[in-house]
Amino acid sequence: xxxxxxxxxxxxxxxxxxxxxxxxxxxxxxxxxxxxxxxxxxxxxxxxxxxxxxxxxxxxxxxxxxxxxxxxxxxxxxxxxxxxxxxxxxxxxxxxxxxxxxxxxxxxxxxxxxxxxxxxxxxxxxxxxxxxx
Numbered sequence: 001x002x003x004x005x006x007x008x009x010x011x012x013x014x015x016x017x018x019x020x021x022x023x024x025x026x027x028x029x030x031x032x033x034x035x036x037x038x039x040x041x042x043x044x045x046x047x048x049x050x051x052x053x054x055x056x057x058x059x060x061x062x063x064x065x066x067x068x069x070x071x072x073x074x075x076x077x078x079x080x081x082x083x084x085x086x087x088x089x090x091x092x093x094x095x096x097x098x099x100x101x102x103x104x105x106x107x108x109x110x111x112x113x114x115x116x117x118x119x120x121x122x123x124x125x126x127x128x129x130x131x132x133x
Contacts, residue, residue, distance in 0.1 A: 002058065002077045003027040008050035008069050012043055028055055 025034045028051040057065035
C-alpha cells in the first residue's frame with residue numbers, strides 16, 4: 001500500500017491519486033508513465049523525486065524519513081512496511097470532576113507475540129509515566 005501512495009508533494013491529494021490509479025499508475029515505479037492529463041507537468045518532477053527519496057528511505061528502513069514524506073492522515077499506509085516494529089497503544093482516561101486525582105491508564109501491546117520488544121507496559125501512576133515511557 002505504501003508504494004501505491006502518490007500524496008508525497010503539495011498539490012497531489014486523494015482525488016488526483018485516484019485518477020492515477022484509474023490510469024493504471026499503481027505504484028512509484030509506474031509514475032514516469034503517467035499521462036500529462038492526470039499528472040500535471042508542474043507535479044511530475046517533484047513527485048518523481050519524492051517517490052525516489054521515499055523508496056530509498058524505505059529500502060534503508062528509515063521509518064522517520066518515510067513518515068515525514070506523508071501527511072499525518074496518510075500514516076496508516078506505513079503499517080504494512082513496518083508492522084514488525086509497531087505497537088498498539090491504548091490510552092484510557094476518566095477525568096470526571098469528582099476524581100481529579102485520577103491518572104490516565106496507558107498500555108503498550110506488541111502486535112506480534114514473538115516480538116523481542118513485546119513488553120506489555122501498563123502505566124497508571126505518576127511514578128510510571130515519564131518522557132521515556
